[in-house]
Amino acid sequence: MGIKKNIEIFTDDTSEYLDAYIDVIKLRLLERLSLFASDILSRIIFLQLLFIAAMFVSVAIMLAIAPFTGYIAGALIIASLLLLAAIILTLSSRRIFVNSVVAYMSRIFFSKDESNDETE
Numbered sequence: 757m758g759i760k761k762n763i764e765i766f767t768d769d770t771s772e773y774l775d776a777y778i779d780v781i782k783l784r785l786l787e788r789l790s791l792f793a794s795d796i797l798s799r800i801i802f803l804q805l806l807f808i809a810a811m812f813v814s815v816a817i818m819l820a821i822a823p824f825t826g827y828i829a830g831a832l833i834i835a836s837l838l839l840l841a842a843i844i845l846t847l848s849s850r851r852i853f854v855n856s857v858v859a860y861m862s863r864i865f866f867s868k869d870e871s872n873d874e875t876e
Contacts, residue, residue, distance in 0.1 A: 788864050795860075814838065 818830040825833065845852070
């Protein structure tokens, strides 16, 4: 075989290897995106259920303090407590939510697992 033939074989093999490696990277990305999307969806459902439960608890507390303050005053007290909680969450949202989401995404997308080590 001549050197030209060896170079052609080498370039063909390299091209096949790169195509296979790109496919592996796409599959890893798909797996991690699927994990991320399913986790986000489950967290959204959990937060919606938590929100509904919080509303029921708020109404129950309002009804419990209504005999002492009246219905309107009880509703205003609960509304002001919820407003205060919303303000606190808004002011600390970067520290609470953004940093934890970045850390979570980093763990998902940059984690090394055993199946990835075998292919490399």
